[in-house]
Amino acid sequence: MTTATTLPARHLPGDPSIWVFVLGDMVIFGCYFAAYLFDRGHDHELFLQSQQHLSQGVGAINTLILLTSSLFVALSTQAARAADLRAASGLLTLGGACGAGFVLLKSYEWYSKLSAGLTISSNAFFMHYYMMTSVHFFHVLLGLVILVILRRELQGSAPPRMQLLETGATYWHMVDFLWIIIFALVYLMR
Amino acid sequence: MTQLRRNVKLDQLICWWSIPIFYQFFGLIFGYLTKIMGPPIPGPNLTLEGITAFTLGNARHMQIGIVLLAISLGFASMGTGVIVVQMRRMSGPGPVLAYCYLACGAAAALPGCLFCGLLFAVSVFRPDRDPQIIAVLYEMGFVGFIGCLGCFATQYLVFALAIFLDRRAIFPKWLGYMTLWNLVTELIAAPVWIFRSGPYAWNGLISFYLGVLIFVVWIVCLITWLKKAIKNQPLEEFDPACTGTLLV
């Protein structure tokens, strides 16, 4: 029972309403990226200098953490679909733990930047940096709440509602890939 | 006594009609008359002359707009009333979320809307005032108006929660997610209190224009789906004694 069970063809994961949210959020984050790139175009040198202050190692670790948590959540969805609820719930807990790890590491990173005197209003780069990471941080917190709800769903007596699990998983993966893009644009881009 | 209309949903429909009409007034007042939100919204880094030019530019229009605002803002609570009625119909979440929505609706009137109008009314009242005072009133009005986050954030959170928890699907689930966008726009409006230029200032592309765009999309969807919710409210939910006739 290892390969993914065959899915009905052309099946929209989760209920369609989550995709209204995901696509909308992609557009909203698209606007953030556009504003960031627009400002970067105007003041490339300043953005390059400020970017050096960011610790790219922590950013990379955060990306790996979120990728791992995304893997766990995806495996948990598949396990739930294969009616192995115990494994699904266990994998979901691991995914949530990685999410919490991301939250801790991100807070630590902010704390180290703030104590180094690089606050949101020190320059245009840090304005974008703090704004994008904090809106994303809010999304991660909301995602953790959703993972808790999914876990309660899995441990409930009744058979879990697959649509709810897929909706939660879709949201969590969105949070993950938004971070991948933020990591590339803010930390690594030159 | 002439019997005007006979429809068991008449009171909800009357309240429903107040929402589009109020937002037409809102657009007229803040867009055309006072130009506070009129495209292009004046920015935080205007010079003193710029501020006095904007405020006293068309004093008569500004005053008429604020008079209209002072009168029409009271009728915005009709919209809150009908939404609370529909939220009370939801099974799943009890009345607590509806009452929270009602309280936020009441609280949001002053800081969210009227406060800005009053401040501009004061600065227009005496054009020979010291420009420094007009500048203070100008900024208090703008940042207070656009930076007023809390009451709307709570209202959107409560409304989204009610929609998600509701098993009767009175409002579609995607409207709940759209309300979450609004909550995000409050987040992105937070730096309005810090920045005086750039996309996150109060006239910034993201904090203001993206926020207004999402709000307009949300309010249009809310109005249409609220009408749908009222329309397909089953008749047996109503007490037969209440005929809903308007006897003047």
Add this chain to the structure above:
Amino acid sequence: MNLTDQRICLWLVPVFGVVLLSAFGVAGVIPPPSPTLTAQEVANFYRDNLGQIRAGMITVNLCGLMFIPFYMVIVVQMQRMAHPSRAFAYSYLSAAASAGSIFLFADLAWSIAAFRPERDPQLIMMLNDLAWMAFISPVGFIMAQNTFLALGIYMDARRQPVFPRWVAHFNILTALLMAPGAFALMFREGPLAWDGSLAFGLHLGTYAVYIAVMFFVVRSALNHQAREAGAAA
């Protein structure tokens, strides 16, 4: 059915009506200072009767929202009406709550002006203007409340309606009579100025008469409710 809670809320109205009227008299709100005063005259006005203004404003701050229980009695009575839904009752409650916060904001502006009278007269005049604007011009809320109550009465399908029909007409009339108050922010002299006959006299006079009449109307509605409950018990 025990109506003491509603009766207590009802009897708060005359008690605090008198307290508020006297507080306004002491604070120099009745009779109102003219908007054509210069900054120095306004500053002198605050400096000369500082103690009175502070005493009056503190009392107004304390008792400013004592009419909210009365409005909530009206909301409870509206919920007794045979309405398909409670849309009007909730709208009435929301409008009454918003009106309260704006009234307290006006009191805040007055109190700050009186807090430090040796301030720059321009600032005191600005605070005084702000106070009068917030006190007189937001008439929308009381007009909305009256409209919701009137619509509720027109739609009351009870055999023995909670409020008689003339109360609805009376509410609509008072709402219209209070409308000119909103124009107080446009004029500095004339009937529509904040000390003018229309914006001040008519507006607050109508409000005082409205509260007095509604006191008796609600009292009779409560007696009726008690009789009805007594008969049913």
Add this chain to the structure above:
Amino acid sequence: MTSHVRNPLTGIWLFLAISTVISWWSGSQHGANSYQASTWVTAIVVLIALVKTRFVIRNYMEVRFAPLWLQLTCDAWLLCLFGLVADGF
């Protein structure tokens, strides 16, 4: 639990992790030359990010099985993003 780990998703995860390390390495290439703008590094980093995102969308979010319009919308969004970055240079 372990039976679920040997799964194509894990393979994809490995690929994503490695590409993250690669882009991190290339992005933080300080070396002798000081930290100066180079379109070459940006191109690699952004391309890797978009490929990673596309993998996450198609495999983790199972957009691979989703109706065509959703697949095209997601790909269109990624292209717009790439366009935005490209016109920045």
